[in-house]
Amino acid sequence: MANHEDLSGVFLALSDPTRREVIRILGAGPASVGELAQSFAMTLPSFMKHVHTLEGNGLIRSVKHGRVRTCSLDRDRLAVVGDWLDTQYRIWDARADRLDESAAEQEEV
Template sequence: MAKHDIDLSNLFHALADPTRRAMLTRLAQGPAPVTELAEPTGLRLPTVMRHLSVLEEAGLIATAKDGRVRTCAIVPEALTPMRTWLDEQRAIWESRLDRLDDYVKKVMEEKKK
């Protein structure tokens, strides 16, 4: 297994939950306090904090505390390992599908003869 597989697992795990994806979507607009992220979810604060902890452990967000207010910000470069892996998978599957297409065309041409 590659060294970054654990990181990828953490990223995919963090993004697997729709609540966490919604939080990241909101944070893509700019930093936000935890209370603002919690509001649309309808979840209690401890549950929201667990979701944020998963995002932070995956490196997708950074948090800072100023007095009693904890603010979260997205870390977009954290998605780079996932993007790289997905690009590699896309290239592999495109190559396989191109070979399959060539094979089907060859078979079809042989049937015409």
């Protein structure tokens, strides 16, 4: 499981709807920054801040070929969220089971 700082960075990056939409778009495959930016009503410098946040937290990677920067999703890094959610689900599922058992015991009394 990722450490708390890694997880916090990923959640910080995903806290913004623009960045979540970039992740969704990149889920279909790599895209250039220009292609990604067309989906948003903001200036390119403003959009690049979102790209840098996603890249800085390891959710996307970008490579530059000439004047074109192409971004791709790092699915392994995104899996950190899935791992954390799976752990939370198991914890809460176990608590719900104990609550059900306790309620059943109360009904028997």
